Amino acid sequence: MKLTGQDLMRLLPAVHGIRDAAAGGPLEALLDVLGEQAGIVEDNILQLYEDQFIETSSTWAVPYIGDLIGYLPIQSINGAFYSPRAEVANTIGYRRRKGTAIALEQVCSDVSGRPVHLAERFKTTFTLQSMRCITPSQPAFAPVRSQRTMERIGTAFDSVSHRADVRRISPRLRAVATPDMDAVDIALHGGGQFNLPNIALHLWRCRSFLVEKAPVLRVDDGRYTFDLAGLDIPLFSAPTLRTPFDHITTRMDVPQPISLREVQTSADDFYGETKSLYVWIDGVAVDPQHIAWKRLSGDEGRWCAGVPGRVTVDVQCGRIALAPEWGSPSEVLVRFAYGFAADIGGGAYDRSVQLTADTIAGEFLAIVGSPLTPTVEDAVALWNAQPEGTTGSIVFVNYARIDCEEALQIRIPAGSALTILAATAHSANGVSSGFTGAQSQVTLAADLLVTGEASASNVNTGRLALNGLRLLGSIAVGGEAIGLSANHCTVLPDPARLHAAGAEGPREPSFTVLSAGTSLTMERTLTGPLAVVDSATVMLCEVLLDAGSPCCIAYAGAEPSQQGGDLQVENSTVIGKVRTRTMPLASNTIFRARLARNDSWPAAVWCGRTQTGCVRFCSLPFASITPRRYQCLPTSLVNEGALSPMFVSLRYGHPAYGLLATRTPLAVWHGADDGGQIGVMHGIQESEAVQNMQLRIPEFLPAGMEAGVFLVTPTACCEGPRRHPHYGVRVVPEDCCENGASDEGVSGIGIRLL
Structure with missing residues (x-):
């Protein structure tokens, strides 16, 4: 209850009220202030009672309540279906199931905000069985006639028996250097996986984004692509919400590309109006018996023939082929899911927070x-x-x-x-x-x-x-x-190169700013190079700026030989060379750049004025000409190669586009100012999710068992072979470096000795 000055005046003798009114009310004004402060004290006293319960306590009191039950605080993950308050409240429920596989899997999934599959590898470790205790579920030989089982070998759902691996599955004991040059995999798991005390926890890195009733792109008569830009993209499964502690995670509970074999054998799991995939032709749904599953991509992106009389769907490349019997429909709509690691570049995810009242x-x-x-x-x-x-x-x-x-x-x-x-x-x-x-x-x-x-x-x-x-x-x-x-947004200027699976090589500028004084701001965007006059300013936040090659120009002036405008970049990844007038701030950013042969630039990252600005918690070439650096990588020219970031893919259209590979040095994985990874994927908090898992695993792991964390990264099923069919030769793509330092070249036994 809040007391006003008039309420307090009524508690005093009436004579004081009369005299105060004659004097202009100074006493009542004082009592107003006292009443306001008394209300604050009263609210605080009531909140102290509320703070004794986890459901109603203040945020600051949650760790203290958790400390009473031995709760170890973890980092908050954006988008997770949990909060520290909920985890403290559910701690008793978790601990009642401690020691069981489903409890460990559920806890890891809750604290990471990602799908997790627990695989008890002792069940798939080949052992000599006693006739007194025969285990029929553990066959001695692999069922080679089951193509679906053979397809899952080496994955999280591998059910084939393996010989025991004496190497440990838990992370090895090692001396941590500063900066840490070891790969991410070394800190997550050991070299072995199949042994009696081993438990493997597989964490999915990418998410699936469900697209509802979207049109397809017509290539020619009877041929369509799911992607409206004409890219060949793998189709993902779209898992539904699960009930906690209901069952161990299965294949249908995780977001990963749909393989041709599994959709051929279990089409009902994927095709349906409420499933991961569905097709409408001229407003009429296509029945499952009229769908044929086949690969439609041939060599060099050519189309293969579809199945006569059917609607042929290629789930690995995202293609549709209609038989002549279906005619030329005026509208083809599809429901499908694509995969990516972050809410970047636009798409099926919710952007309503960005659409403020004044936006429209x-x-x-x-x-x-x-x-x-x-x-x-x-x-x-x-x-x-x-x-x-x-x-x-x-x-x-x-x-x-x-x-x-x-x-x-x-x-x-x-x-x-x-x-x-x-x-x-x-x-x-x-x-x-x-x-x-x-x-x-x-x-x-x-x-x-x-x-x-x-x-x-x-x-x-x-x-x-x-x-x-x-x-x-x-x-x-x-x-x-x-x-x-x-x-x-996604701004990529060359549709022909996009159709070739995002081929590497130089790209024309996506943004050309020729007007003096213009300010360009980009957030959560995928873009090509920027050409900006030196009198303009650019601010990038969570942007993947891709020039197609480390030696191509990603940022410069209106002409390649001129310097670009002032550049401020945060939580981004830049692929290509950068030349700017000033760099007021660069934070948590990867600059993957290098000089080409006979390059006229003195450095791959070149600031015209180094007296102003700051570069902090970034990965950039050591010889870069920049303002003062703070906690940047590499620390010297000697360890530049060992501390270079590695990517799963830098091809637009790949589900793991711009995602750091597990062979990336730990110094880059934990190199941001908050301990997260550097680069455009900083916002997905993958490093924090893994740390939360590693903090909870020892608490819920059964005695005598060991566990390792394995990151599941999707592969692009439609990418054709990049090797030439003749031994010792590879196709050399167009590249800006022109110095023989490209990743492609001649291969063969002993080639490194030349």
């Missing part, structure tokens, strides 16, 4: 596909006709692929603000109730020419914001200065 607010609203603006050209023309000072949005609804024959020319007058975004429209009783950022992405094959315009009556610069777009083209900014932002 304003007097101008054009919905592409509506009767007023049926095409994107009409929407842009309608915006260009608006007076200066207008605020509004151009909205692409749901999923779409739009091809423009000519570049889109967009005017941004002074004081105007335009947002171009992909969103899902909602309505109630026929009235629009707003937009959300889930289940929406537009693939726009066009170039954007943005022109800023000055005004004598308005001194505020114009603003252009992009959200949820995948642009197969480039963006050029000219004219007067504007503010340009790109959130949750």
Whole structure:
């Protein structure tokens, strides 16, 4: 109860109230302050009682309550279905099941926020059986006739018996150096896996994103791709929510690519209106008996023939082939899931937090596909006709692929603000109730020419914001200065190279900023190189800036020989060389760059002014010309090679694009300012998730058992062989380095001796 000054005045003799009113009420004002403070004390006393219970206690009291039951605090993981408060509350429930496989698996899944599968390797370790205790479930020979079982050998769900491996499964004892050059795998598990005391805990690194009723891209008659950019992408399984402590994790509970063999043998597990995959042709659902599962990709990306009379689906490459009997449908819709490690680049995940009230607010609203603006050209023309000072949005609804024959020319007058975004429209009783950022992405094959315009009556610069777009083209900014932002976007300028599985090699700039004073801000975006004049500024946060090769130019001026504008970059990964005027701040960022043969640049990362700025907790070439560094890698030229970050893949379209490989040095894995990994995947908190698991495993591991953590990384099933069929020769891709230092080259026995 809060007491006011009048309440306290009533407790005093009336004469004091009369005299105080005559004097202007100074006593009542004092009593107001005292009443306010008394209310704070009263609330605090009530909260002290609430703090005795984990359900109602303050956040600061949770560790103290946990300490009473021996709870060890862990790091909070974004997006996890748990919180430290919930874990303390469930500690008794966990400990009642201590020593069981399902308890250890559930705890590891809860504290990591990721699917975890526990494999009791002593069950698949070959041993001589006693006739008094025969174990029929442990065969002595591998069932080679079961192709699905043979396909799972070496995976988390390997059920074939193996010979005992005397190497330990737990992480080896080692002397930790500073900086730590050992690979991540060494700190997670040992060299062995199959032995009697061994338990393997497999942690999935990528997530599956379910796409609901999206159109497909027509390649030619009867041939389509699931991806609207024409990429060959593996289709993932989409696991559903599980009841805790219900069962040990199975194949259908984890997000990983669907193999051709398992969908052929168990199509009902994957194909269905509520499953991971479904197809509609002209609004009619395709029955399972009309679906054929076959690989449709041949050598060098060629198409193979489909099954006659059926709708042929290739789950490894994301392709569809219709038999001639199906005719030429006007619409083909699909439900499918793709895989990626983070909420970056736009897609099926929810971006509603980014769509604030002022994002779509304003007097101008054009919905592409509506009767007023049926095409994107009409929407842009309608915006260009608006007076200066207008605020509004151009909205692409749901999923779409739009091809423009000519570049889109967009005017941004002074004081105007335009947002171009992909969103899902909602309505109630026929009235629009707003937009959300889930289940929406537009693939726009066009170039954007943005022109800023000055005004004598308005001194505020114009603003252009992009959200949820995948642009197969480039963006050029000219004219007067504007503010340009790109959130949750993908901007890659070369569709032909994308169709070739994101081939390596030089790329044209995705953003070209020629207007002085323009500010470019990018967040959670995948992009190609940036060409920015030195009088502009750029801010990158959680951005993967990929020039196609470490020796290509990722960031420079309007001309490759000129320096770019001021660059501030955080929690990002830059593939390619960088030349900037100044670098006010670089934090938790990987610069994977190097000089080519006869390169005119003095360093792969080159700042024109080194007196200002700071580079902290970054990985960059040791010879880089930068401002003062703090806790950066490598620490010397000698250990530069040993501390280089390794990636699973740097090909756009791969599920593990930009993800650090497990052979990455631990110094990079824990090199960020908060102990997480450096680079664009810093936000997924993978390092913290593994640390939480390693903290909980000893508490719930049965006595006498050992455990190791194995990271499950998806592979791109559709990538063709990169080796030439003749021995000793490899295909050498186009590369910027031109110094024989490419990863490709001649192979053969003894080649390293040459």
